[in-house]
Amino acid sequence: DTAVSQTPKYLVTQMGNDKSIKCEQNLGHDTMYWYKQDSKKFLKIMFSYNNKELIINETVPNRFSPKSPDKAHLNLHINSLELGDSAVYFCASSYPGLADSGAQYFGPGTRLLVL
Amino acid sequence: QKEVEQDPGPLSVPEGAIVSLNCTYSNSAFQYFMWYRQYSRKGPELLMYTYSSGNKEDGRFTAQVDKSSKYISLFIRDSQPSDSATYLCAMSARGGADGLTFGKGTHLIIQP
Numbered sequence: 474d475t476a477v478s479q480t481p482k483y484l485v486t487q488m489g490n491d492k493s494i495k496c497e498q499n500l501g502h503d504t505m506y507w508y509k510q511d512s513k514k515f516l517k518i519m520f521s522y523n524n525k526e527l528i529i530n531e532t533v534p535n536r537f538s539p540k541s542p543d544k545a546h547l548n549l550h551i552n553s554l555e556l557g558d559s560a561v562y563f564c565a566s567s568y569p570g571l572a573d574s575g576a577q578y579f580g581p582g583t584r585l586l587v588l
Numbered sequence: 589q590k591e592v593e594q595d596p597g598p599l600s601v602p603e604g605a606i607v608s609l610n611c612t613y614s615n616s617a618f619q620y621f622m623w624y625r626q627y628s629r630k631g632p633e634l635l636m637y638t639y640s641s642g643n644k645e646d647g648r649f650t651a652q653v654d655k656s657s658k659y660i661s662l663f664i665r666d667s668q669p670s671d672s673a674t675y676l677c678a679m680s681a682r683g684g685a686d687g688l689t690f691g692k693g694t695h696l697i698i699q700p
Contacts, residue, residue, distance in 0.1 A: 518687025575683035
């Protein structure tokens with residue numbers, strides 16, 4: 474009964490390709506996020522969605538496009554992959570209405586390597 | 589100046605010791621504070637959540653927030669080798685409406 478799941482776990486691809494990462498949460502949360510963890514292990518917010526609406530869009534190249542088909546899913550599509558996109562991408566979710574508002578629960582990560 | 593500062597370590601202590609991990613921050617709007625544990629090649633796992641100033645205890649873990657000093661701490665009592673991991677502090681201003689701002693993480697090693 475995984476809370477936040479991501480597919481695939483590993484993704485190795487060539488520069489210039491387009492790829493997607495999928496995220497699903499079964500916690501009943503209504504806000505989902507994408508974070509990037511670089512080679513120095515620094516985690517940085519990329520996007521967040523609340524009830525399928527984009528609410529945070531940090532300074533991220535427009536080659537990255539999130540899509541939320543419903544509030545339990547948030548996918549990340551990356552066009553024209555570059556070497557610098559190699560990182561671990563984490564999905565997270567939260568439920569702002571709860572007493573622990575702001576606590577975010579993370580998935581296991583997708584390790585992307587661009588060659 | 590980075591928004592959240594955290595000593596990357598490594599911090600190495602013997603089993604059974606009390607561990608103290610700390611973060612300082614510059615944004616006075618932060619009021620939601622979290623500690624995450626991340627094992628190698630795994631996702632961050634939420635350990636402690638605190639709103640505003642004060643202390644919170646959960647088992648062997650105690651989180652402290654001092655907003656006047658912009659300083660947060662995590663204490664681990666009776667440390668175990670299984671506590672060896674990277675500990676990340678994280679914070680936000682508006683709770684779930686915000687993404688979290690993370691520290692760089694402290695690599696903790698508990699020696700058996």
